[in-house]
Amino acid sequence: MTIKVRVTPRGQTLTLEQNRITVKRLIAILGLSIESAVVVRGEEPLLETDEIREGEEVTVVLVASGG
Amino acid sequence: MYSVRCKYCGKRAVVSLRYAMLNLCGEHYLNYIISKVEKTIKRYRLVERSKRLLVAVSGGKDSSVLTHVLWSLKSKLDLEIVLFHLHLGLGEYSNKQERAVRELASLLAARPLIVVYAREILPGDGIPELALKVGRSTCSVCGAVKRYLMNVAAMAVRADAIATGHNTDDILAYFLKNLVFGGEEYSLKLTPRTEGLDGLAIARARPLYEVYERETLLYAILSKIPFVHEECPFRPERSIEEVNKDYLNRLEERAPGSKLRLARRFVSMVTGSESTIGEVLACRYCGMPSRSGVCTFCRLTSRVYGEPLGPKAVDIIKAKILESKT
Numbered sequence: 001m002t003i004k005v006r007v008t009p010r011g012q013t014l015t016l017e018q019n020r021i022t023v024k025r026l027i028a029i030l031g032l033s034i035e036s037a038v039v040v041r042g043e044e045p046l047l048e049t050d051e052i053r054e055g056e057e058v059t060v061v062l063v064a065s066g067g
Numbered sequence: 068m069y070s071v072r073c074k075y076c077g078k079r080a081v082v083s084l085r086y087a088m089l090n091l092c093g094e095h096y097l098n099y100i101i102s103k104v105e106k107t108i109k110r111y112r113l114v115e116r117s118k119r120l121l122v123a124v125s126g127g128k129d130s131s132v133l134t135h136v137l138w139s140l141k142s143k144l145d146l147e148i149v150l151f152h153l154h155l156g157l158g159e160y161s162n163k164q165e166r167a168v169r170e171l172a173s174l175l176a177a178r179p180l181i182v183v184y185a186r187e188i189l190p191g192d193g194i195p196e197l198a199l200k201v202g203r204s205t206c207s208v209c210g211a212v213k214r215y216l217m218n219v220a221a222m223a224v225r226a227d228a229i230a231t232g233h234n235t236d237d238i239l240a241y242f243l244k245n246l247v248f249g250g251e252e253y254s255l256k257l258t259p260r261t262e263g264l265d266g267l268a269i270a271r272a273r274p275l276y277e278v279y280e281r282e283t284l285l286y287a288i289l290s291k292i293p294f295v296h297e298e299c300p301f302r303p304e305r306s307i308e309e310v311n312k313d314y315l316n317r318l319e320e321r322a323p324g325s326k327l328r329l330a331r332r333f334v335s336m337v338t339g340s341e342s343t344i345g346e347v348l349a350c351r352y353c354g355m356p357s358r359s360g361v362c363t364f365c366r367l368t369s370r371v372y373g374e375p376l377g378p379k380a381v382d383i384i385k386a387k388i389l390e391s392k393t
Binding site: 009033036038044045046047048061063064065 | 071080093280281284291296298309316317319
């Protein structure tokens with residue numbers, strides 16, 4: 001099973017072959033700082049200690065949009 | 068089973084503020100930010116005299132959050148708020164921003180909202196076309212035009228201050244840039260409140276001075292306000308400000324509270340410093356501030372269109388203000 005990750009506003013999507021992963025680990029995999037992104041599941045922001053499980057979809061919203 | 072709970076109500080926490088060692092649910096997080104902004108307004112005396120603020124709202128997260136927060140504090144602080152949006156003529160990006168601003172104003176039932184289009188003032192051109200014609204970067208022309216038109220609008224509504232959505236990260240990123248590349252004198256303008264010049268320029272207030280950029284994004288998401296979170300099509304590949312923000316975020320991650328301490332240290336460092344920018348004169352065409360007797364806007368537009376368009380901008384904005392009252 002996989003976890004789907006969308007990175008916005010970059011418009012990038014990736015699929016992780018993982019059963020579960022913490023937000024903190026996901027941010028590290030993406031090479032980001034925990035201060036530079038908010039991870040959202042549905043409409044709810046997640047804490048860095050929260051776990052994302054297989055079959056779930058999350059959005060990593062980069063803090064600086066470059067707007 | 069969730070283990071992290073809101074400090075105030077015990078509901079599931081959705082925000083963890085490491086520098087404050089505080090876990091909060093959505094509702095208490097919004098209240099926390101509103102209270103933080105109120106404290107900033109009082110601590111730095113951001114609002115004085117008439118309490119009339121021209122809030123510059125672009126449709127991005129920071130200025131939209133600023134608008135929402137100030138609207139929440141409006142009665143308590145006895146604020147009079149005038150919303151000002153400038154459509155920069157950046158294609159669909161600007162159209163989306165305008166829609167977001169109008170939706171936000173409608174959601175808050177916020178009036179007046181003054182919307183000015185760059186293309187109305189510059190004959191058929193948006194900011195990118197003007198930048199191309201003067202041979203300068205779009206960002207530099209955009210900044211100059213925005214500052215000019217915001218000041219014109221604020222003067223016309225007799226605002227006490229122009230409130231902008233600059234957050235802690237913005238301020239520190241500019242400060243570092245000025246420090247590294249020269250231009251320290253411009254850092255004096257990066258304080259929570261920059262005083263105006265009698266009859267020439269309106270003061271600037273930055274109520275989100277102690278709110279991190281990540282906090283404004285969280286507020287925008289949790290409050291469900293309309294905002295545009297997209298890259299400007301004209302942004303440079305990787306700006307110095309962006310590199311500085313990355314560095315500051317790594318520092319904050321390693322030592323929570325670093326950005327806030329640095330912002331406060333910066334304020335105490337520059338408080339009382341004299342500006343070295345020199346004498347400011349009234350532009351001979353439009354009466355706005357200038358260093359040489361002709362303001363940047365009138366100089367740019369004279370070069371491109373053969374006449375200074377400052378007076379036209381002043382007339383258009385005054386007409387928009389009248390229109391917004393009807």
